[in-house]
Amino acid sequence: MIRTNEVSKRFSDIQAVSGVSLEIREGEAFGLVGTNGAGKSTLLRMLCGILKPDEGSVLIDEEEIYENEDRKQEVFYLSDDAYFFANATPTEMERYYRSLYANYNSPRFYEMLDIFRLKKDRKISTFSKGMKKQLSLLLGLNAGTKYLLCDETFDGLDPVVRQSVKSLFASEMLSREFTPLIASHNLRELEDICDHVGLLHEGGILLSRDLEDMKFHIHKVQCVLSDKKQEEQLLKEMEVLQYLRQGSLMMITARGTQREILQRISGKNPLFCEVLPLSLEEIFISETEVAGYEIKNIIC
Amino acid sequence: MKSKTLSADRIWDCFKRQIWIFAIIFLSMLFGYIVHVIQRFDNWENLSKLTNTQMMVQYMGFIRSDLALTGFVILVMGALLNGIAGFWYLHSAKMSDFYHCLPIRREKLYWNQAAAGVLSYLAPEVAVSLLLLCVGAAKGFFTMELVGQLAVTVGLHILCYLLVYATTVLAMLLTGRALVGVMGALAFLSYVPMLLLLLAYYGNIFFTTFAWENLWKNEAFWLSFCGSPAAWFLLVENRRMEHESLFLLVAVGILAAAALFLLGRWVYKKRPSEAAGSAMAFAGFGRVVKFLVEIPAALGVGILGYRMAPANSRGLWWVLGVLIGLVLVHGVMEIIYQADFRKFFTHRLELGAEALLAAILASLFLLDPFGYDSYLPAQEKLASIGIASGALSNETKVSFRKDKEGNLGIDYGANALQEQMKLPADGKVYELLQYICQNRTRFSWRDEAGMDTPNVAVNLAYRLKNGRTVWREYRLPMTEETREELVKLWQWQEFREGFYCQLEEKSMYVRAVNWESMGDQVNIYEENDPARFEVLEALRQDLAEAPADSFQEMPVGKLTMDYGIQDKGEQNLVYLGSEEFYIYSSYKRTIALLKERGATPAVHPDPQKTTEIKVYDYRGERHDGGLDAEMVFTDRKEIETLSEAVVNGNCWSFQLPPTEENISLSIETVDHYGSPTTVYGQFLYVPELIEERKSEKQ
Structure with a gap:
């Protein structure tokens, strides 16, 4: 379970996140919505251990995530603008992630690469924006982590791929312990995939509820x-x-x-x-x- | 291989991403080391036609000196590239997010990246150095001494690389934007020497008695250059050339490198990921940097204003320079920090505080509150005094020194004699010191006009009983009183021993002796003449016995000693340097020896040998100071009359009888070997004959 207790983060004179308390249960798809600048990305970056909260704590399975290698093995962060090494190919990126994530599922990655028609030995720099997004999703999905934190992941994907990715998320959730956390400013995007939604506004959480509820x-x-x-x-x-x-x-x-x-x-x-x-x-x-x-x- | 922090896989990952730097370093070394040495061997063999022994000496010198400096350039370039490229990702939010969300602790990220940076220099350095040994061995040059020298060179390169690299990495960690990081790295590499030189330059301008020796001869001053890794290496290489012990500097280097890497690790752990994109990773540190950069830079601009302004308004331009410099540098720093041209005039409170600090710092030089210029140690604290002045004589003087390995070196100039001179700190000497100190005048920017008046520079080395030596440089008006005070110096045997120092030691290295008087030029002792050593011994005895007033008479000629030393791989003596000695009429032993060898010591030219005297008179009222009259005298009687007033034009010191100014002459005479020659002289007084001829012409 991911839990934040009164987490705050300030960047010089901007209060990006203010006293956010959240619980993300295992096995549910959590949607984090909010306007641009609401603090979604900052919260996600704290949840995956990039940023250290100024106040409060971020716990992954009851342990602080920041500088905790074991907990970070359970979390994969998909940034809205993914980074790939200069001149790298999908194979090289997979190899790199495989050396870092103990449960990396390489065969499935290559399988999915074929399904999504991405060439494994083509330079990523020649990929389109959407293809890069797909690749980063596939790299993240196959990292074997319990939690996948996605920041504006569906932006730039065509409707077919978007639907495929949603299906993939659903199948992952069914087949193993998998908890996606999807941050987006688009509520419609989250409606058909999320079980639980949290609304973030001006750094604070307005509400957090089960969608069905x-x-x-x-x-x-x-x-x-x-x-x-x-x-x-x-x-x-x-x-x-x-x-x-x-x-x-x-x-x-x-x-x-x-x-x-x-x-x-x-x-x-x-x-x-x-x-x-x-x-x-x-x-x-x-x-x-x-x-x-x-x-x-x-x-x- | 895997340790708690280092992992071969991770290092290899980092290394692969920087392989282009490895390639650049490797190629630079291939050209700088291997191609360079092959070309040198070719020159030594085919152009210089050196023997094997000579080539071995040259090869050793190449490893010790050329290779060290070529390698230094490559290592600085490699360290900067590796440090900047390796930690570049910290300056990009996208890249730092990528690395910091991975399941690796920051400490590991730091150490693995740092190890990759070290490896990409270490591997080519070691490989190419081994290749260099192979090239030498293929040419037939391989000894354990060579291997040892190369190992020292490589070791120093690696240590210097570690220092420059760790400093660059630290600069990248402390900053958040690439440009600021690069500027920070360059500033870290040069800040301490630049600051020290700036302060020393201020001392030189504002303190009348400032002496550079206080810095050059101060070990702490040199050690403080270790604040810059680049300066550290140059210091080490200098010591190595001088065969001095490197232990302290190397120990400082190792400790500094270890401390820098550990500091880097600490900073990396503390560095917030969100610092990417900000000028400085830590706001507080950024403020300190502003003060550390802006105040010295403003003082530097002040110096520019001072140097460019006319003498009578230098003070004003200096103050204006400091103020303008402060505002400009502050504005530029704000623009860099905030990446916005509109922020030029922000943080005005900081600007005010900096102006205040700059004013305090400047007032330390301007008002001299610690009494730098008025320094005169109490008599009871003084052990001895060394005195040097270019005005004492224009004889070329040298002193010998030996390094710790016993290699002989030679220092030129009056200041070199200071160390040899040990005047007792008795009452009379102390009175002279008081006179000098009290009569110091300010010739700096406040009174530049004074530089046109006759003056004399006197350098003093106050050797204190506590072992310290303090140097001061005075400039006195050259009055009759000053002359009388300085003439007294010749009364002290210790002064003479210092001025004509190390005569016993030097006699072992005499290679040849030449004599020069009024047209009388004789090679007294040929090279390797077994009797050549006796002349310095005779001089030493004459000097000890000469009455003080004999140094105020015109010399009868000048001896020039060529010193030499038997060097490795050389058949003959290697020329070391030359020294001059005025010969006074009281030097009975020396003059006897000279006469034995065919010299004719004389104060005045020999009228019998003189065929013509040409006089150039500049004493007229021409505005351009040009030649007023030129007169030629060939009549024997006229030559005899003139000769009595003519003395050697090459001998000068303040205690000698003054000669006439603005009138000179050339003498056509025959030398010792009967060949016609021209010599130049001066008039002790202007004979009436000249005035008569001049009026006749007019």
């Missing part, structure tokens, strides 16, 4: 009631996060299971009632508005 307990419905008084009573009875009205059509985002919400609405004899699918983005907007943050403008 959030989806199960928040719903959006649109309904038409015959009586104004009943409308007011319904809004009072429900834990409303967001309420909009278009003519006689009420659009309500409210906390509660689908059954609970529908029971309440049917008790008011609606003329029309429908439950709408709620995107992760909408959930976040609703949640953060409740938390007092005007997030509409900061989430892409």
